[in-house]
Amino acid sequence: MGSFPFIDGFPIVTSLTLVVGLVIIYLLLDGRRNQSSNRNQLGASPDSSHCECYKDNNDVSSSLELRKSSVDSQDASSKSSHNISDESEAVLRTSDDSSSLRPLPECLKIYKSSRDGCLALSDDEIISLVDANHIQARNLEKELKNFERGVVVRRKLIQRHTHVSEELSYKSYDYSKVFGACCENVIGFVGVPIGVAGPLLMDGQEYQVPMATTEGCLVASTNRGCRATYLGGGIRTRVVFDAMTRGPVVRFPSAIRATEALKWLENSMNFMKLKREFDASSRFARLLSVQSRVAGRFLFIRFSAKTGDAMGMNMVSKGTELALKILHADFQDMEILSLSGNYCTDKKPAALNWLDGRGKSVISESIIPSSVVQKVLKTSVTAIVELNIAKNLVGSAMAGSIGGFNAHASNVVSAIFIATGQDPAQNVCSSNCITLMEPWGDNGQDLYISCTMPSVEVGTVGGGTILSSQAACLKMLGLSGPNLSQPGHNARTLASVVCATVLAGELSLMAALAGGHLVTSHLKYNRSDSNIAASVASHQQRSSLQTSLPNLCVPSKVQHKHVDDEQKITMNVIDLPTECKQS
Numbered sequence: 174m175g176s177f178p179f180i181d182g183f184p185i186v187t188s189l190t191l192v193v194g195l196v197i198i199y200l201l202l203d204g205r206r207n208q209s210s211n212r213n214q215l216g217a218s219p220d221s222s223h224c225e226c227y228k229d230n231n232d233v234s235s236s237l238e239l240r241k242s243s244v245d246s247q248d249a250s251s252k253s254s255h256n257i258s259d260e261s262e263a264v265l266r267t268s269d270d271s272s273s274l275r276p277l278p279e280c281l282k283i284y285k286s287s288r289d290g291c292l293a294l295s296d297d298e299i300i301s302l303v304d305a306n307h308i309q310a311r312n313l314e315k316e317l318k319n320f321e322r323g324v325v326v327r328r329k330l331i332q333r334h335t336h337v338s339e340e341l342s343y344k345s346y347d348y349s350k351v352f353g354a355c356c357e358n359v360i361g362f363v364g365v366p367i368g369v370a371g372p373l374l375m376d377g378q379e380y381q382v383p384m385a386t387t388e389g390c391l392v393a394s395t396n397r398g399c400r401a402t403y404l405g406g407g408i409r410t411r412v413v414f415d416a417m418t419r420g421p422v423v424r425f426p427s428a429i430r431a432t433e434a435l436k437w438l439e440n441s442m443n444f445m446k447l448k449r450e451f452d453a454s455s456r457f458a459r460l461l462s463v464q465s466r467v468a469g470r471f472l473f474i475r476f477s478a479k480t481g482d483a484m485g486m487n488m489v490s491k492g493t494e495l496a497l498k499i500l501h502a503d504f505q506d507m508e509i510l511s512l513s514g515n516y517c518t519d520k521k522p523a524a525l526n527w528l529d530g531r532g533k534s535v536i537s538e539s540i541i542p543s544s545v546v547q548k549v550l551k552t553s554v555t556a557i558v559e560l561n562i563a564k565n566l567v568g569s570a571m572a573g574s575i576g577g578f579n580a581h582a583s584n585v586v587s588a589i590f591i592a593t594g595q596d597p598a599q600n601v602c603s604s605n606c607i608t609l610m611e612p613w614g615d616n617g618q619d620l621y622i623s624c625t626m627p628s629v630e631v632g633t634v635g636g637g638t639i640l641s642s643q644a645a646c647l648k649m650l651g652l653s654g655p656n657l658s659q660p661g662h663n664a665r666t667l668a669s670v671v672c673a674t675v676l677a678g679e680l681s682l683m684a685a686l687a688g689g690h691l692v693t694s695h696l697k698y699n700r701s702d703s704n705i706a707a708s709v710a711s712h713q714q715r716s717s718l719q720t721s722l723p724n725l726c727v728p729s730k731v732q733h734k735h736v737d738d739e740q741k742i743t744m745n746v747i748d749l750p751t752e753c754k755q756s
């Protein structure tokens with residue numbers, strides 16, 4: 174044995190066998206890799222993918238053979254996944270077999286051969302035409318005359334640059350409502366859970382309020398507020414102002430000229446001229462007022478209009494553009510710098526909206542009996558009233574807030590906005606709210622609460638309200654679409670629902686804070702380890718700090734507001750689960 178050469182302690186024969194075996198395994202694995210990269214030719218490696226396949230297919234004769242064998246199976250699979258008319262089924266091609274790609278000139282010829290030329294091309298062939306700038310990626314739905322296939326091809330296009338998981342939903346969605354109205358370059362849709370809070374007893378009627386959110390605990394809390402107000406006899410609301418605004422910026426050669434224009438706008442005859450033009454732009458938009466401010470040579474003009482059941486931004490923008498032409502006719506030296514000069518103010522925090530209102534200005538109020546405060550809200554009238562002053566009034570003043578004198582109005586506003594197809598960006602000003610609380614009744618034993626929201630920007634027609642799920646949520650409230658007998662009534666009622674639900678949310682969260690229940694409730698409803706379990710495990714393994722508090726330990730009990738009378742220190746004492754204590 175000693176005369177035989179050894180490799181790493183093995184006799185040479187054994188070593189050679191090992192090397193040959195490894196080479197064979199490597200070749201087999203490599204072959205599989207190549208096969209799979211051919212199958213995913215629009216996948217992760219963009220440069221090699223399509224171009225390589227296209228080069229391969231320059232050999233037309235071989236590609237024709239391959240194509241013939243693949244077309245049948247492709248068509249069979251495509252029929253189930255695409256909503257194609259019978260006519261086009263016969264010629265539809267999809268992309269799975271890269272080897273069947275026809276050369277670009279041939280694809281172009283087919284594409285141009287008729288109005289439906291696109292339908293005779295596979296997804297990959299369509300992509301080759303997009304790459305060569307014959308088809309615009311953003312027009313795929315139109316070109317393919319099939320919304321879902323347009324979405325599928327666009328997903329394949331961007332697969333080459335980033336991973337688009339099947340988990341991003343795209344099937345069985347009514348894209349016909351989206352195209353030209355709600356979104357461009359569509360690649361799918363995101364599902365957001367909808368919870369329901371209710372019954373909300375508002376102005377004598379019961380509502381079940383849909384809320385779209387991923388913040389566990391929010392619906393539970395709002396539901397509790399609905400319960401408390403229901404037991405107290407409900408919530409009353411009033412809409413005190415209703416006008417959407419658009420505020421362009423224009424410029425003059427001098428401040429003097431800007432001031433002359435301002436004076437012109439203040440004249441009631443001139444206002445009527447503007448109004449005639451503005452009102453002619455819509456069956457529902459009606460100009461109510463024009464408010465102007467000068468800053469040097471700039472003039473800012475805030476057009477305010479009723480917009481029926483629409484939130485109204487498109488409508489008011491359209492009317493404003495026409496009205497500006499009338500002003501321009503008398504002030505030819507006026508430059509229109511922008512239809513929006515941020516004096517509207519849309520989608521940005523602004524004191525103007527807080528002070529003067531925008532959209533619907535709404536007030537809601539309710540009285541909660543002391544027994545309900547104790548049993549349902551688990552706090553006392555004194556504690557919640559004191560906390561409201563300290564937090565929502567003094568705290569927000571200390572923070573320099575404008576319109577943020579509340580606990581979490583934006584939570585409820587955003588959840589209802591997403592559920593009912595409102596413009597979610599308008600959550601910024603729509604969440605302006607001041608929450609007020611007072612002891613009520615002969616002995617101050619009950620609780621009075623009100624929410625004042627000057628700028629709720631909502632509609633029941635237009636925007637995302639046309640989409641099926643969002644319209645279904647509006648239907649739950651009995652507020653879908655236009656109110657034919659009283660245009661504007663549906664949108665105003667929706668604003669009331671928002672304000673009343675905000676009141677319910679304020680009541681419940683403030684009670685939880687006053688009672689020290691915030692953390693326990695959120696750890697119960699608002700924490701999951703589904704996408705962090707691995708990192709927590711590896712962190713624990715790495716650090717092996719058994720003494721530290723594991724991230725996912727849920728306190729079984731939180732004692733709050735343990736006040737040391739002498740020092741007036743407030744402490745939170747967290748009672749940990751046994752396993753956490755042991756570690």
Ligand SMILES: CC(C)(COP(=O)([O-])OP(=O)([O-])OC[C@H]1O[C@@H](n2cnc3c(N)ncnc32)[C@H](O)[C@@H]1OP(=O)([O-])[O-])[C@@H](O)C(=O)NCCC(=O)NCCSC(=O)C[C@@](C)(O)CC(=O)[O-]
Pocket residue numbers: 311357358513514515517518519520
């Ligand atoms: C609409 C455009 C982009 C057209 O702009 P355009 O320049 O006429 O379009 P184009 O056909 O010349 O295309 C130029 C590029 O725009 C893109 N593009 C163009 N069309 C599409 C489409 N269908 N789908 C996807 N991408 C598109 C695309 O990148 C395209 O490049 P290409 O692909 O041709 O090389 C332009 O007029 C625009 O940006 N308008 C403003 C719209 C906007 O920003 N709206 C936001 C909402 S407004 C609001 O909510 C807030 C407000 C206004 O109130 C705030 C305030 O007070 O200021």
Ligand SMILES: NC(=O)C1=CN([C@@H]2O[C@H](COP(=O)(O)OP(=O)(O)OC[C@H]3O[C@@H](n4cnc5c(N)ncnc54)[C@H](OP(=O)(O)O)[C@@H]3O)[C@@H](O)[C@H]2O)C=CC1
Pocket residue numbers: 454455456457458480481482483484485486487488489490519596632634635636637655656660661
């Ligand atoms: N343009 C912009 O600057 C901005 C646009 N937006 C977007 O604007 C969209 C909303 O614009 P908006 O003007 O509300 O909606 P639309 O643009 O959809 O306009 C409403 C349409 O509904 C018609 N309508 C039918 N019945 C009624 C009724 N009872 N009350 C009111 N209108 C009715 C109107 O008729 P008619 O034609 O007679 O007026 C109008 O054509 C959203 O998508 C939003 O995201 C948001 C911010 C800024």
